[in-house]
Amino acid sequence: MRTAVEGDRLSETFAALANSTRRAILGRLAEGHATVNELAEPFAMTLPAISKHIKVLERAGLVVRGQRAQYRPCALDAAPLEEISTWAEQYRPVWEARFDRLDDYLKQLRPQRRARAHDG
Amino acid sequence: MRTAVEGDRLSETFAALANSTRRAILGRLAEGHATVNELAEPFAMTLPAISKHIKVLERAGLVVRGQRAQYRPCALDAAPLEEISTWAEQYRPVWEARFDRLDDYLKQLRPQRRARAHDG
Numbered sequence: 001m002r003t004a005v006e007g008d009r010l011s012e013t014f015a016a017l018a019n020s021t022r023r024a025i026l027g028r029l030a031e032g033h034a035t036v037n038e039l040a041e042p043f044a045m046t047l048p049a050i051s052k053h054i055k056v057l058e059r060a061g062l063v064v065r066g067q068r069a070q071y072r073p074c075a076l077d078a079a080p081l082e083e084i085s086t087w088a089e090q091y092r093p094v095w096e097a098r099f100d101r102l103d104d105y106l107k108q109l110r111p112q113r114r115a116r117a118h119d120g
Numbered sequence: 121m122r123t124a125v126e127g128d129r130l131s132e133t134f135a136a137l138a139n140s141t142r143r144a145i146l147g148r149l150a151e152g153h154a155t156v157n158e159l160a161e162p163f164a165m166t167l168p169a170i171s172k173h174i175k176v177l178e179r180a181g182l183v184v185r186g187q188r189a190q191y192r193p194c195a196l197d198a199a200p201l202e203e204i205s206t207w208a209e210q211y212r213p214v215w216e217a218r219f220d221r222l223d224d225y226l227k228q229l230r231p232q233r234r235a236r237a238h239d240g
Contacts, residue, residue: 014138018131023207030214078215085208087143088201094150095198 009061010087013080016060021045022053026062029076033066039074129181130207133200136180141165142173146182149196153186159194 016022025039040050054074057063061080066073136142145159160170174194177183181200186193 008140010143011138011140014134018134018138020128020131023130026211030211076211076214078211078218081208081211082215085205085212088205088208091146091150091196091198091201092205094196095202098198 009080010083012060013062013084016056016062017084019053019056022057025050025053025057025074026076026081029063029074030078033073033075035071035073129200130203132180133182133204136176136182137204139173139176142177145170145173145177145194146196146201149183149194150198153193153195155191155193 021043024043028034028039028042036047036051036054039054040047043050054063054065058065061077063074064077066075141163144163148154148159148162156167156171156174159174160167163170174183174185178185181197183194184197186195
């Protein structure tokens, strides 16, 4: 059952990242803590709209909030991003094979080019 | 505007990956081409259900399909997964800082442990 739970968490992380505003919020938080007000400002969004995005990020474990009653600053927790990276990296051999095939193709072309240069 | 378009594509990739069945399909396709029938079998899903998932993966550019009329085998295109990995990797300094802090903490603990062993 553990795999299923982990799978669900991965789905939640991917779903949280499937929005450019939420990714921009993470980018801002990578520079340091910020309050919801501070986050809302550069994005020219209403507080309820930004709060909704932050709640999605919190549920996915990407944002943690301080306990100081009035400000509750938001902070980035990059741990789920490491999981995403690890998940994607398992496909590295597949995408590198693409380049290997391209490289083989270019190597095949080279002698032909030389031969053609000789002909000309 | 290019960034916005790239951002949308990234959102589409993340959304496509936010489902454990779709990620399992990609895992299967990493081993080699498969027809929709072959894909449906291990997942114990109906053909329309699996077809719907494959369409989401196709739209996100993660799956390409052959042109042979009857079978149209599915193949994995890992290029969007490399984009995901590159995007996540920009946060590596943040998650590594977590471990650095943990490491500092453990280093702080060690002399205390030795002192305690001396006391005992």
